[in-house]
């Protein structure tokens with residue numbers, strides 16, 4: 001069954017600094033995810049800590065927050081049929097070493113930290129994450 005959804009995508013510092021934003025956005029558009037809004041920004045470590053607070057008990061949390069705040073990023077609201085799972089399919093596995101051929105992380109990811117993109121993992125979290133960056137409900 002298809003349902004029209006929105007999800008949040010982040011083009012992370014490693015991809016942004018290699019000028020991969022346009023290539024990544026073209027993958028979304030080619031796969032019927034439209035870009036409703038986009039914004040370039042450079043967040044603080046405190047903002048990254050708030051965004052990733054679900055991971056606060058993980059051993060990699062501090063490193064993760066340092067990384068997301070280390071340089072400019074681009075955040076996107078993607079919309080389309082089953083946008084949450086479609087985006088996750090297009091991104092590929094968290095660790096680029098395990099990402100399937102043709103996925104964004106297989107094409108561009110460098111490591112489990114520098115894995116080029118983030119995508120919401122559920123419709124509920126997508127709403128929270130979109131609201132975090134765009135302050136809309």
Ligand code: CMP
Pocket residue numbers: 055060064094112113114115117118119
């Ligand atoms: P992301 O989808 O942005 O969500 C959390 C991030 O934590 C994940 O991508 C990875 O970049 C990062 N991360 C770092 N180490 C790990 C790990 N061991 N397991 C899962 N995620 C990790």
